[in-house]
Amino acid sequence: MDTTDALALPKTHYLNAEYGIKSWLLTTDHKRIAILYLVSITVFFAVGALFAGLIRFELLTPPGDVVSDDTYNKLFTMHGIVMIFLFLIPSIPAVFGNFLVPMMIGARDLAFPKINLLSWYVYVAGAIFTLVAIMAGGVDTGWTFYTPFSTTASNSNVLTAAIGVFIAGFSSILTGLNFIVTIHRMRAPGMTWMKMPLFLWATYATALINVLGTPVLAITLLLVAVERAFHLGIFNPAYGGDPLLFQHLFWFYSHPAVYIMILPSMGVVSELIAAFTRHRVFGYKVVAFSSLAIAVFGFLVWGHHMFVAGISMYSAMIFSVLSFLVAIPSAIKVFNWTATLYKGSIALEAPMLYALGFIGLFTIGGLTGLFVATLGVDVHVTDTYFVVAHFHYIMVGGALMGYLGAMHYWWPKITGRLYSEVWGKLAALTVFLGFNLTFFPQFVLGYLGMPRRYHAYPPEFQALNVLSTAGATILGIGYLMPMAYLLLSLKYGKPAGPNPWRATGLEWQTPSPPPTFNFDRTPIVTKPAYSYESEEVELG
């Protein structure tokens, strides 16, 4: 890291402009709202991780001996609901999108600051319902709420949890709307679409999915509630409904939701690779448009979750070929990031380690996606640990690595302070190793035939499960480390100065932490993103 001596924090900035709990709970400053989100999703990440830890502990031995089968089913259900709806979906957009979208386009705030605050309250309301469902005894339907189990057979708190997810969805819709309008209407003079940082393209594509897809999830959960409460025949054949209808509706949102989780991470990685190679991202336009392509095609592949569910053979083939097509833009991105390294000036700082880790894990996650898109192989591996490993490589190896990379890259901007670089690198390596040890054995388990959502399993699966649990322990340590040194940096960290990484981008041209209205004067943009070759920033 390029350190510059004798930097001091600016006298007034968004963090100390006002004091008191009211100044936070009633703020309309996008940066403060980002912090509100950061704190709340960190709490839920910890809750979800605790559930995961208990699951891995139970799976250490073949018989179900740590918790009861009912408790186990509730653990994996709540792990999924909390991690997906309360952590991953809001994570990068709600924290870094909120903080960075206005700063990256040179604006003073988002288009609708009050709606932005409302979205956080809506999120909290949804989260409270989910917490109540947990406290009241949990839910045991799986995060997928498959009917007719969820509408008839389950005697757990399905309605409360569904209402929680329903409400939290409106928070994503509001945030998405805000980003779309802001990016369209509030770019600084000269900031054309093709000059925008790639993070904005990814955020924009994600916002589109949020706005178009989330209402379908809301409707679906509403129908589940109606059938459960009033026994109206929608999904349950006993009342004249169709159980597959639920799966179609659910995956119509929940497959694009995977892209809601991974696209922002791809945007982050583009920023990190550019900053730590001091290079324009190779094939900028292709990377930008591939985000939009993923967002659009992502809506056409939901049926690949249903290859063994009883859909027609021919519709399965259509969904299979479309799933292969949606893999192409992702492959192109990986090649472009790798090509950006060529002749770059590569600095392996902590954020860059996360970015490179992302590329490695996302490559494995993406390639195993081809296995499950291949009809003949999917029949064998679907609903096994192969699929569990695959989507964790995408959602943890991909989305979470991007989130941690973003956290380390923009932490000095958000807080004005530097964290310990040594600890940062060490944590990145720990997370990478722990992650692979946790989830790689699960690919093998899955091909061996171990089904997912199993509380007890035959003894021949034990050795690989022990490896996986050992990995999860290391991974857990890897997550605790940043919590410690990032928090310590708030007190002991050296002031970062406006641009500790010597990176391009408008967010680095204002003090750290930024003033409440981001820029003293509206910046005028003349160069495309990542113009290192003609950089005016002093490169130290």
Place this chain on the structure above:
Amino acid sequence: MWPRLFPVFPDRASTMATRVDALFFFLIGVSAFFVVLIATLIVYFGFRYRRRRRGEIGREVHAGYTLEVLWTAVPLMLTMVMFFWGANVYFSMGSPPPETLDVYVVAKQWMFKFQQPAGQREIGELHVPAGRNVKLTMTSEDVIHDLYVPAFRVKADILPGRYTTIWFNATKPGTYHFFCAEYCGTKHSGMTGQVVVMEPADYQAWLAGGSGEGSMASAGEKLFQDLGCITCHRADGQGRGPNLQGLYGRPVNLSDGTTVMADDAYVRESILNPAAKIAAGFQPIMPTFQGVVSEEQVLQLIEYVKSLASAQPPPQPQQERPGPRPGETGLARPPSGPIPKTTEPVRKPPK
């Protein structure tokens, strides 16, 4: 000893398993190539182009479109190979051969109930002969389940209210796990069992030692009489309902002018929801048997109707028009021409 303690590859015990594994190894090969390629490039570039002094910037790279076209086209071609190969295997999985041993599966929380056509019932265990095509016709009494036999590489969801099928040809006698692979509630992970694949002679011996309650078809025939079906569905074609002789496996003309294949799903629907599809020339007067017959009894009735498939349909009075012409007139009749492609032999109860 080592492979038992730490297995890394599943048993391969069906004809389909070999085909799935071949495709799997192809995918592994392609994936390994790209993982090694990307990892090597990252490590090499990371070292070769490491930042050597503060303030250094990346050097400009001028590349044409060749590279980008190449890394779009090559993955596209590879994925299309995967698609066609995978679709081919999947198509075989979804197309049972014409001659199969039909076993019926009724799933409920949290068990699988099997019944062989010869009448044997089992729970949690399924005996099948090696080297013969076996088709499982499955339905659920409550929520969605899924029958998964890893050693055969086959799996299908089991839904309430409809039939799904799996077929396999087991190659190696032995005992193999099966699992419920669709989460179905509290004891989901207890909803397991084993397929026992036997030499054909052993299987015959096993059948002979069976319960002796008669074949599924004969149980179905008894139900057919007890429930009074026979009063309308008369074998002489003079009843209030369609004659079921020679019906199964042939197209049926419906009163709305469309045609439907008389398969398991059609027979099931006609028993439980008779008004859904009315055979041309008949009145919708049949009462529903929903709640009267269990899923198992429906399957026995289907086996009975199936056993009548080889019987000749009774001669029709007027035969000017041989083949069915769906949608042509409202006066269409049940098919009159003998057009069965495969005739199932009447299954005899074991001695």
